[in-house]
Amino acid sequence: MEYNPFALTGKTILVTGAAGGIGRATSVECARLGAKLILTDINEAGLVETLGLLEGEGHQYLVANLTSQEALDELVAALPQLDGFVSNAGVTKPTPVKFINKEDLERIMGINTFAPIYLTQRLLKKKKFNQNASLVFTVSVGGVYTTAPGNAMYGASKGALQVFVRNVALEGAPRIRCNSVNPGMVNTNLAGRSYSDEDKARDMETYPMKRYGEPRDVALAIVYLLSDASSWVTGHSLIIDGGKTLY
Amino acid sequence: MDINEFIVNFADQFDDTPAENLTPETVFHDLDEYSSIIALSIIAMIDEEYGVALTGNEMKSAVTIQDLFNTVQAKVA
Numbered sequence: 001m002e003y004n005p006f007a008l009t010g011k012t013i014l015v016t017g018a019a020g021g022i023g024r025a026t027s028v029e030c031a032r033l034g035a036k037l038i039l040t041d042i043n044e045a046g047l048v049e050t051l052g053l054l055e056g057e058g059h060q061y062l063v064a065n066l067t068s069q070e071a072l073d074e075l076v077a078a079l080p081q082l083d084g085f086v087s088n089a090g091v092t093k094p095t096p097v098k099f100i101n102k103e104d105l106e107r108i109m110g111i112n113t114f115a116p117i118y119l120t121q122r123l124l125k126k127k128k129f130n131q132n133a134s135l136v137f138t139v140s141v142g143g144v145y146t147t148a149p150g151n152a153m154y155g156a157s158k159g160a161l162q163v164f165v166r167n168v169a170l171e172g173a174p175r176i177r178c179n180s181v182n183p184g185m186v187n188t189n190l191a192g193r194s195y196s197d198e199d200k201a202r203d204m205e206t207y208p209m210k211r212y213g214e215p216r217d218v219a220l221a222i223v224y225l226l227s228d229a230s231s232w233v234t235g236h237s238l239i240i241d242g243g244k245t246l247y
Numbered sequence: 248m249d250i251n252e253f254i255v256n257f258a259d260q261f262d263d264t265p266a267e268n269l270t271p272e273t274v275f276h277d278l279d280e281y282s283s284i285i286a287l288s289i290i291a292m293i294d295e296e297y298g299v300a301l302t303g304n305e306m307k308s309a310v311t312i313q314d315l316f317n318t319v320q321a322k323v324a
Contacts, residue, residue: 096284099291149284194290196303199283 005229009034013226014082016066016119017089019046021188022138024053025215026086026222031055033223038082040064040075041089066115076122083130084226085123087116088138094150094194105153112157117164124172135178136225137165138218139237144182145245150194162237169235177234179225184241186213208243248297248323253316256296260288271313293319 013030017023018039024046027037031054039061041047047061064075066089090112093104116137123129142148143155144162162180169178184207195203204212221240224230239245250271257275258266264280275281290301299322309315 094287095291096288099288099295101295149282150287193302193304194287196307198307199303 004033006223006227007033008084008223008227011035011083011226012038012080013084013086014038014040014079015086015088016040016116017087017138018050018061019043020050021088021190022183022186022215022218022222023086023088024050025219026088028053028055029216029219029223030084030226031059033227035084035226038062038079040066042066066119067110069118072115072118072122076119076126076128079123079128081130082123082128083133085120085129085133085135086138086222086226087119087136089115090138090140090190092151092154092190095153096150097152100153108153109157109160112154113160113164116161120164120168129176131175132228132231133176134226134230135168135172135176136222137161137178137180138222139165139180139182141182141184141239141241141245144237145239146184165237166235173234177225177230179230179233179235180237181218181221181225182237182239182241183213183218184239184244186215186218188215206244206247207241208246211242213240213242248316248320250313250316253319254312256292257289257312257315260285260292269312271311271316273312274310275312275315276307276310289315297323299323 008030013035015023015027018027019041027039027050031037037059039047039050042065044063051061062075062078065071139162140158142151143158165178165180172178218240221238254269258269261280264278286306293299293301297319299319305318309318
């Protein structure tokens with residue numbers, strides 16, 4: 001048996017936002033390290049694609065709209081006991097403050113903040129977490145450590161989520177752990193096409209590592225927090241940003 | 248769509264650039280007050296007023312206000 005303190009053998013892990021980006025990369029790495037995955041997202045085609053990338057047996061997906069209270073109840077009722085939970089689903093729409101409107105704000109807060117809060121609440125209430133389970137939330141450096149033009153709604157949603165993470169860590173100890181990863185800009189479809197290639201190239205220069213992150217860069221940090229290697233780590237926010245916040 | 252109305256909406260995103268300084272031929276990226284936040288405001292205004300979601304690359308490739316107007320007009324359903 002090879003020594004691997006980051007192994008996830010025998011762990012059952014729920015991943016939200018698993019149809020692409022960081023959620024997909026996390027699912028792939030967790031499966032490679034021996035976990036059994038339950039993937040969820042609103043995008044079924046993406047879930048099927050992610051499922052096809054997973055090593056090992058026994059993985060499944062459940063399509064769910066996490067902004068619906070009924071869908072959350074159904075999802076939680078369908079889940080087995082969990083050793084890990086990766087709350088990763090997120091959206092943004094870069095908008096200056098003076099253009100903020102109810103529809104966009106409620107959508108962003110609904111998916112980035114309220115859905116993870118309600119889902120965590122139900123998972124706890126229904127006692128879905130095994131002893132020593134690990135909860136990991138994809139927050140961001142945005143809102144928590146950095147500001148950027150047009151990022152007020154997203155930043156507010158992630159700032160609130162960060163505070164929630166710390167509170168779950170406190171209430172959950174010593175039985176379960178709860179941490180966040182806080183990525184800088186990662187090459188996913190999150191920001192859509194709001195920024196031009198030229199703007200992106202210029203922005204990339206503000207990262208000391210001179211590149212944006214890849215989903216796997218974040219996935220491997222999530223693996224660390226899910227694994228028993230981090231068993232004395234709780235309430236932590238792990239910045240993964242190519243040095244962006246050094247400035 | 249009317250270019251004069253578009254220019255009024257466009258000018259509204261600036262604080263120190265009077266509307267009368269702007270014409271269809273204005274190379275807007277060169278305006279002193281132009282910035283990333285104004286670019287995002289123009290994208291948001293176009294979304295709100297015309298129901299068109301403009302990409303960053305479309306914004307960048309438009310040289311004059313007329314170019315931008317043409318891009319938006321082409322995308323109006």
